[in-house]
Amino acid sequence: MVLCPVIGKLLHKRVVLASASPRRQEILSNAGLRFEVVPSRFKEKLDKASFATPYEYAMETAKQKALEVATRMHQKDLRTPDVVIGADTIVTVGGLILEKPVDKQDAYRMLSRLSGKEHSVFTGVAIVHCSSNDRQLHTRVSEFYEETTVKFSELSEELLWEYIHSGEPMDKAGGYGIQALGGMLVESVHGDFLNVVGFPLNHFCKQLVELYYPPRPEDLRQPVQHDSIPAVDTFEDLSDVEGGGSEPAQRETGSRDEKAEVGAAGQATAEAECHRTRATLPPFPTRLLELLDGFKLSKALLTACKLKVFDWLKREAPQKAPDIASKVDASACGTEKLLDVCAAMGLLEKTQQGYSNTETANLYLASDSEYSLHGFMLQNNDVIWNLFTYLEFAIREGRNQHHRVLGKKVEDLFQDAYYRSPETQLRFMQAMHGVAKLTARQVATAFDLSRFSSACDVGGCTGALARELAREYPRLQVTVFDLPDVVELAVHFQPAGPQAAQIHFAAGDFFRDPLPSAELYVLCRILHNWSDDKVHKLLSKVAESCKPGAGLLLVETLLDEEKREAQGGLIQSLNMLVQTEGRQRSRGEYQCLLELHGFHQVQVVHLEGVLDAMLATRVAP
Numbered sequence: 018m019v020l021c022p023v024i025g026k027l028l029h030k031r032v033v034l035a036s037a038s039p040r041r042q043e044i045l046s047n048a049g050l051r052f053e054v055v056p057s058r059f060k061e062k063l064d065k066a067s068f069a070t071p072y073e074y075a076m077e078t079a080k081q082k083a084l085e086v087a088t089r090m091h092q093k094d095l096r097t098p099d100v101v102i103g104a105d106t107i108v109t110v111g112g113l114i115l116e117k118p119v120d121k122q123d124a125y126r127m128l129s130r131l132s133g134k135e136h137s138v139f140t141g142v143a144i145v146h147c148s149s150n151d152r153q154l155h156t157r158v159s160e161f162y163e164e165t166t167v168k169f170s171e172l173s174e175e176l177l178w179e180y181i182h183s184g185e186p187m188d189k190a191g192g193y194g195i196q197a198l199g200g201m202l203v204e205s206v207h208g209d210f211l212n213v214v215g216f217p218l219n220h221f222c223k224q225l226v227e228l229y230y231p232p233r234p235e236d237l238r239q240p241v242q243h244d245s246i247p248a249v250d251t252f253e254d255l256s257d258v259e260g261g262g263s264e265p266a267q268r269e270t271g272s273r274d275e276k277a278e279v280g281a282a283g284q285a286t287a288e289a290e291c292h293r294t295r296a297t298l299p300p301f302p303t304r305l306l307e308l309l310d311g312f313k314l315s316k317a318l319l320t321a322c323k324l325k326v327f328d329w330l331k332r333e334a335p336q337k338a339p340d341i342a343s344k345v346d347a348s349a350c351g352t353e354k355l356l357d358v359c360a361a362m363g364l365l366e367k368t369q370q371g372y373s374n375t376e377t378a379n380l381y382l383a384s385d386s387e388y389s390l391h392g393f394m395l396q397n398n399d400v401i402w403n404l405f406t407y408l409e410f411a412i413r414e415g416r417n418q419h420h421r422v423l424g425k426k427v428e429d430l431f432q433d434a435y436y437r438s439p440e441t442q443l444r445f446m447q448a449m450h451g452v453a454k455l456t457a458r459q460v461a462t463a464f465d466l467s468r469f470s471s472a473c474d475v476g477g478c479t480g481a482l483a484r485e486l487a488r489e490y491p492r493l494q495v496t497v498f499d500l501p502d503v504v505e506l507a508v509h510f511q512p513a514g515p516q517a518a519q520i521h522f523a524a525g526d527f528f529r530d531p532l533p534s535a536e537l538y539v540l541c542r543i544l545h546n547w548s549d550d551k552v553h554k555l556l557s558k559v560a561e562s563c564k565p566g567a568g569l570l571l572v573e574t575l576l577d578e579e580k581r582e583a584q585g586g587l588i589q590s591l592n593m594l595v596q597t598e599g600r601q602r603s604r605g606e607y608q609c610l611l612e613l614h615g616f617h618q619v620q621v622v623h624l625e626g627v628l629d630a631m632l633a634t635r636v637a638p
């Protein structure tokens with residue numbers, strides 16, 4: 018539902034939010050705006066000293082974020098958006114500008130500065146209208162800012178560190194999130210709350226009114242007192258029955274004072290116009306159609322990986338479609354279409370000279386890159402994709418679908434499905450290796466594990482996490498415990514290095530064989546594969562192997578208790594259904610499981626991306 022009619026002005030336009038902030042996305046989609054999200058690559062490094070005021074800095078940063086996205090999209094043929102929205106939130110205290118903390122110490126410095134004091138939160142917003150003429154991009158920028166003052170209570174050291182360890186401060190200006198745990202630190206707020214969260218929605222609507230309903234001379238003469246966005250209206254088609262055009266006013270925005278006057282008059286015009294417009298059109302289902310197309314985009318990405326397009330382009334670029342087609346042994350017309358979609362998805366750059374990899378493709382999609390996800394892509398293409406084609410059966414039957422894909426009974430998930438041949442096993446291990454490498458550093462550093470001198474990574478596969486643990490804790494000896502076939506192949510994944518002496522592999526089945534002894538057990542993305550019975554079996558084995566004081570590091574994607582919000586976890590839950598015997602669980606469910614098996618003092622840290630890490634201590638039985 019669209020309460021603010023001026024939002025309707027944007028419904029039929031291609032609107033892009035140039036922001037990775039999930040809060041901004043939520044605020045704007047809750048307001049009924051339909052938009053694509055293209056995070057800006059503009060580095061927030063403007064010289065703060067060169068701005069007379071903090072809000073000028075925030076507005077300029079917002080503008081640069083939006084312009085970077087507009088330019089990038091325009092360069093990618095036919096992708097010029099109509100409107101790009103950029104925003105930047107900063108916190109100011111005692112003349113200092115605070116942005117997102119770079120690490121926990123930085124968060125500590127910021128929050129201790131804010132403790133017991135009042136500070137300002139400024140969000141600068143830029144609305145960039147784009148058009149293209151003779152392949153030239155033309156932009157018109159309208160910008161504004163909003164200020165809110167926030168007062169913090171006195172924060173004790175203990176509360177401060179507990180808050181920092183929750184992980185919440187790290188992606189937030191000033192190191193806090195008023196909308197979540199950080200709300201507990203706040204004594205009072207003066208001004209727009211959503212401005213603190215990251216987007217001043219009210220001011221944004223007023224700005225749109227100024228842009229889309231330029232005042233007529235007679236309106237300017239009427240005294241208009243109230244200071245609100247236009248009256249409530251639902252799904253009104255704001256097509257311009259009586260002139261005015263659907264394009265925004267063709268004037269640059271003036272000073273703040275000028276804008277305020279014109280804005281009030283503009284609102285009156287808007288209300289008048291709302292009463293004049295009568296035709297109704299439901300909002301265009303952009304998001305729905307994007308969801309529908311999602312599987313086609315995934316398949317295009319997976320096919321390009323399978324054909325090793327990104328490997329060829331990493332070796333030599335730019336290259337034209339027919340050259341790549343001959344290298345990947347495919348038709349020129351098909352290859353060109355695939356490459357164009359990859360460019361539209363932001364995986365390739367397309368210029369007159371041909372196609373080249375983007376940084377993302379070089380980093381993650383080429384098979385020889387250090388953090389390559391190529392193996393994971395192949396596992397998705399060759400295995401998971403097929404399983405998902407039977408999603409309907411999985412839902413009806415409540416079980417995985419390997420038997421349908423393989424045409425035979427699958428008793429043992431790993432031996433009969435993933436490890437049924439050396440090729441399928443290697444592909445699975447490569448996939449797990451890529452994913453584990455990507456997240457291993459975060460897992461290894463989520464908690465201070467320095468009190469342990471030995472660890473056992475149960476189901477640790479290629480040893481990617483073991484390696485990071487060894488790097489982080491030089492006196493830690495890590496045993497990777499996995500099936501004999503896995504241990505045999507794992508040696509191929511071991512780079513030489515000083516950590517090699519700290520890592521050992523032990524072969525066995527964690528459901529049947531004794532676990533190697535250790536002070537810390539690690540179960541990283543293991544439990545979600547298994548039914549409740551098997552989870553109990555494994556946890557009781559781990560508990561039996563532990564002395565009091567031993568630790569258990571559990572890493573999973575946690576669902577929220579209501580199973581409503583954690584989209585990554587919910588998709589993973591579906592994934593577990595079609596692929597495994599297990600499911601995702603919530604923090605509460607894991608806490609109960611851990612306590613049932615004698616593990617207490619459970620600490621939880623949310624890691625970047627979708628994973629959560631839990632550390633619990635074994636108490637005396």
Ligand SMILES: Cc1cn([C@@H]2O[C@H](COP(=O)(O)OP(=O)(O)OP(=O)(O)O)[C@@H](O)[C@H]2O)c(=O)[nH]c1=O
Pocket residue numbers: 035036037038039040041056057061082104105106107108117138188189190191193194195196199213214215216
């Ligand atoms: C004070 C406060 C800030 N934030 C978030 O802090 C980020 C600011 O950083 P930014 O540079 O403006 O944005 P970003 O997250 O880097 O995204 P981008 O727009 O891509 O630069 C935004 O996320 C905001 O929500 C909250 O979620 N709650 C709060 O109480």
